[in-house]
Amino acid sequence: MPVNGIFGTTIDVLGKSIDLRTKSQNLISSNIANAETPNYTPKSLDFEKELQGAVKSGSRGTPAITHPRHLPLRGSGAGLQSVTGQVVETPAKTPGNDGNAVELENEMGKLLENQIMFNASVQMLSKKFSDLSVAIKGGN
Numbered sequence: 001m002p003v004n005g006i007f008g009t010t011i012d013v014l015g016k017s018i019d020l021r022t023k024s025q026n027l028i029s030s031n032i033a034n035a036e037t038p039n040y041t042p043k044s045l046d047f048e049k050e051l052q053g054a055v056k057s058g059s060r061g062t063p064a065i066t067h068p069r070h071l072p073l074r075g076s077g078a079g080l081q082s083v084t085g086q087v088v089e090t091p092a093k094t095p096g097n098d099g100n101a102v103e104l105e106n107e108m109g110k111l112l113e114n115q116i117m118f119n120a121s122v123q124m125l126s127k128k129f130s131d132l133s134v135a136i137k138g139g140n
Contacts, residue, residue: 025111032104034100038100044088050084057079
């Protein structure tokens, strides 16, 4: 039985969340690194709504077609695997004299929030695998 069958979509969602949070962390770090680059516009990864939509649709990916005569299921999209997020520019309301639109305090807040969400996802995923380990070992 695949791991996905044991926990439903939980493992998939947490894994995808960790991947997307990592991409977001890289963008935020890039924004901070470019805080003094003239005409730099900060970017962020917008993925929460897309991820929620994939979870609500209930699709976990296109089911495998194991026989040439099998028919593909209607409405089965790529699901969680297709969630990649969208990189969007997030300029400050008042860019500096050099055209740089990075607000360092704002970026540091985003960095902290993203790190907390990343850590929470990792902890939940770890707990799921810990529960599986307990079940395999027989309860202790």
